[in-house]
Amino acid sequence: MKRANEFEVSPLSLAGEEILRRLLDASAALWNETNYQRLKRYNDEDGHEDDDIWDADTGALEGKYKRVLGASTAQQVIRQNSQAWRDYFRVKSKYYDDSNTSVTDKPNPPGFRGNKDDGRDLKTVIRNTSYSIEWGERSRLEILIGKQLKDEYDHTGRLRLEVKGDPNWPEYESHGRLDLQYDEVDNVYRASQPVTISDDTQATPLAGETAALDIGANNLVACTTTTGKQYLYTGRTLFHRFRETTRRIAELQSKLEDGQYSSKRIRRLYWKRTGRRNHAQDALVRDLIERLYEDGVSEIYVGGLTDVLETHWSVETNAKTHNFWAFNQFIKRLKCTAEEYGITVKERSEAWTSQECPNCGSTSDTTRHRDTLSCVCGFESHADLVASRTFLERQTGSAVRLMAQPERFEWDDHNWSESPSSLESPKELRSHQSTIQRDGNIASEESA
Numbered sequence: 266m267k268r269a270n271e272f273e274v275s276p277l278s279l280a281g282e283e284i285l286r287r288l289l290d291a292s293a294a295l296w297n298e299t300n301y302q303r304l305k306r307y308n309d310e311d312g313h314e315d316d317d318i319w320d321a322d323t324g325a326l327e328g329k330y331k332r333v334l335g336a337s338t339a340q341q342v343i344r345q346n347s348q349a350w351r352d353y354f355r356v357k358s359k360y361y362d363d364s365n366t367s368v369t370d371k372p373n374p375p376g377f378r379g380n381k382d383d384g385r386d387l388k389t390v391i392r393n394t395s396y397s398i399e400w401g402e403r404s405r406l407e408i409l410i411g412k413q414l415k416d417e418y419d420h421t422g423r424l425r426l427e428v429k430g431d432p433n434w435p436e437y438e439s440h441g442r443l444d445l446q447y448d449e450v451d452n453v454y455r456a457s458q459p460v461t462i463s464d465d466t467q468a469t470p471l472a473g474e475t476a477a478l479d480i481g482a483n484n485l486v487a488c489t490t491t492t493g494k495q496y497l498y499t500g501r502t503l504f505h506r507f508r509e510t511t512r513r514i515a516e517l518q519s520k521l522e523d524g525q526y527s528s529k530r531i532r533r534l535y536w537k538r539t540g541r542r543n544h545a546q547d548a549l550v551r552d553l554i555e556r557l558y559e560d561g562v563s564e565i566y567v568g569g570l571t572d573v574l575e576t577h578w579s580v581e582t583n584a585k586t587h588n589f590w591a592f593n594q595f596i597k598r599l600k601c602t603a604e605e606y607g608i609t610v611k612e613r614s615e616a617w618t619s620q621e622c623p624n625c626g627s628t629s630d631t632t633r634h635r636d637t638l639s640c641v642c643g644f645e646s647h648a649d650l651v652a653s654r655t656f657l658e659r660q661t662g663s664a665v666r667l668m669a670q671p672e673r674f675e676w677d678d679h680n681w682s683e684s685p686s687s688l689e690s691p692k693e694l695r696s697h698q699s700t701i702q703r704d705g706n707i708a709s710e711e712s713a
Contacts, residue, residue: 266467266604268434270398270458274406274426274445284414284424285454289447291333292342292389293378298326299346300375307374318350332413337392341442345390349375384529388446396443397423398458400435404428406456408445426454437462449529450536468606472561477657479615479649480568480592483636486553487649489657492560493668495650498549499675499684500589503542507589510538542589545676550598552674552681558606565608566660567596568615613660618652647671 276282302321309317323343331339353375359368379385395409407423414420437460444457479487485500514534521528557565600610620628624644631640638648654665674681 266462266464268437268460268462268601270432270434270460272432272456272458273429274454274456275429276424276426276454280418280420281424281426284410284418284420285426286387286447287414288334288338288408288410288424289387289389289445290385291330292338293385293387294381295326295330295334295339295342296346297377297380297385299323299343300377302326303346303350304374319347331411333411334389335395335409335411337395338389338409338411341390341392346375379527379532383525383527384449384532386446386532387449388444391443391445393440393442398428400428400432404432406443408443428456434460434462448536450533450540467604468558470561470563470607471558473563474561475564475566475657475661476557476560476562477566477615477653477660478568479618479653479656480595481649481652484649485549487647487653488553488557489650489653489665489667490557490560490562491657491661491663491665492562493666494560495653495667495669495671496553496556497647497650497671497673498553498681499673503545503676504589507538507542510534514538542591545681546591546595546598548676548679549681550595550602554599554602554606554608558608563608565599565603565610566613566656567599567610568613568618568656613656615652615656615659618655618659619648621651621655623651623655 276285299321302323303318306317306320327336327339327343330342334342353372356368356372359365360371378388391408397407399405404427406426406428408426410420410424439461441459441461446455447453448455474491476488476490481487481500483499483501483504484497485503486496486498488496514531517528517531517534596610596612603610617628619633619638620631622628622631622638622640622642622644623646624640625642627640627642630642631638633639633648636647636649637645638651639645650671654667658665673684675684676682
């Protein structure tokens, strides 16, 4: 299984910090120069991919920076930029392919990492053979540096950094290249080490139950399981904070001088906005998967982004699903975490599940207002929970008997905590208990 050890590092001296910052700054400068040469050729070709894009003199750039970075690190930075361009062309081809609906936003070429005057995004990538990590009571990371830095600072060998915290995966079969960057918001250096761990660490599902997830714009995840449980993770507070930060960024950008594209305050806000979202998303995935594992779930169905946009399209929804929610990133995290527990994740179409009445089956006589789905037949309940239940029944071919009221979770900046308030009004609760019709029969639903 592919995993990552993420941790903080700290230089052991002031000289060590100067060396590290110069290493990161030179890496950002090399990225910018490489990207500029390729972007210039790209624009000269009127936006069409051409072999000239790859004719940038990266050999000269490597020679220019290898005395500071070391040859292997200089090569890795250039290769990382090459991969970014290949990813851009791949996504671009999908965007202009009318038969492909997986990409809905027009992609942009790789960007720059700030500039010398306004400050750069200090980051680098180090080849797996150019660093070493020792885990233990005094964990440490050692990285290769160039001859120029060694001469200037009278430094011998590799640069040694203190590692803070314990690794998630201290024992691994192999490791990949190390990503190292400076977090301007928290004023710390962060490292990410991809590792391959043995499949023996994978858990075995406790039973063969199934779950279905409805990914929403306001409620981040609504989940129903074949055990009869339902979970709802609300996202309004998170999204409001995300949007307020976005507005503040726009205000600061409008005040920039001509030719200036960013500032330290803007970069800090971007870091804070992304960090908050990722922290909440990681915690949500972990919390949900652990609950489903305890429920005996071995298989999860999740709807695709295309279905979300088709059934909930609006400018605000687009901002939530693409920018705030980072849907593709969520699916990747979900699959990765589920794999640890031996749970498989499958993407399936969930089209119209949010409009279908579970009582009479109509999609034309239903009305959705905020979180409520109502039908002329008298049915009324929480729209996202109804959608996840309908989605689950479509995949399993069996009716789901709800055994308890849904559990609702809200984010408190650290954890997803269960809300003490009930999800449902008395009318909705009565609807669940006595009026949901399946196959022409009235199903009595128990409430725990």
